[in-house]
Amino acid sequence: MVAGSSGTIGKAVGKYGYAFELVTTSVATVGPYVFHDKTTLNGVTNPQKLLITIEAEPLSGSLAGMVLQCGWHDAPTNSWGWAAVRIGPNLTVGGGIQTYQAVLERPAAWAAGKTIDDVSIRFMPSYTTAGATAAINRVKLHRFDAQVILADSYIDQQLKTKATLDGIAETSYVMRVKAGGASAGLEMVAASNPNGPASAIRMSADEILLDGTIKGPMMEIGAIGAREIAARSIVASALAIMDLTNLVPDDQLQDDVSWIKGIAFRLRPITARGDVKSVGDLYYTHADNVNANVQYAYSRNFFPVTPGMSSLSPVRSSGLPER
Helix, strand or coil: CECCCCEEEEEEEECCEEEEEEEECCCCCCCCEEEEEECCECCECCCCEEEEEEEEEEEEECCCCCEEEEEEEECCCCEEEEEEEECHHHCCCCCCCEEEEEEEECCHHHCCCCCEEEEEEEEECCCCCCCCCCCCEEEEEEEEEEEEECCCEEEEEEEEEEECCCCCEEEEEEEEEEECCEEEEEEEEEEEECCEEEEEEEEECCCCCCCCCCCHHHCCCCCCCHHHCCCCCCCHHHCCCCCHHHHCCCCCCCCHHHEEECCCEEEECCCCCCCCCCCCEEEECCCCCCCCCCCCEEECCCCCCCCCCCCCCCCCCCCCCCC
């Protein structure tokens, strides 16, 4: 650990017995930070990727300068190649102990022709890299470790818990997994505040598979529409029918393309008659025309029925007597 010239590092009660407490008092120079140097990590001398895990507890101040940093040292030139990620925006002051993970990758210029003899990982509460700006703050560090990633895969986890004196409490858990070009994520959030409790779960993946039953009270009205249902996957025999008109496609005579008809018929979405129950009607315009080629109208789409059961198809018509 390094105290720097603008802060202090001390020992405090922590999650695992004790924790580092880092206090940055000025932004003029580099503040206190914790680092770990190793010739090898998990038996690997020059790891391409590292999964850094911290459990931090921001107590006060700004987190605008909080970063994780990893360096690869080239022995012949006595120079370092650095990678860093800004983590301050992902943590909350006063939110309790929060877990954060990030993957840091060796710079491309250090991939070949280098003799790596040291790898360093750093937790820096106040620094100026990766878009961070130095800031005054106070934070406890409960855990800080690294794992070598040997393949293009990782698990990224974040855990936040917040409780305040004014009754606002919030907990969130975020997990992301990656393997090659495939990735998936799960985010759970629960919050309680003066306006009432709220919670949400967000999942992301190429396919989301649910085992068990999804019950009606858990589904928002209008959440499932026609585009979410495969064609002809729901049939009348599988439903409890309260309104028999639901069995007939376009029973209210509203959709012209739902009907196949000769030129003797036209569909009127708004009926001109007041003595019919449908919203629209099929209007026969050639009462004196006996040409059978134009005197037909029938539904374009079939609808399923149960084999062996009777089907009643009433038709109501009105007009002048035929001649």
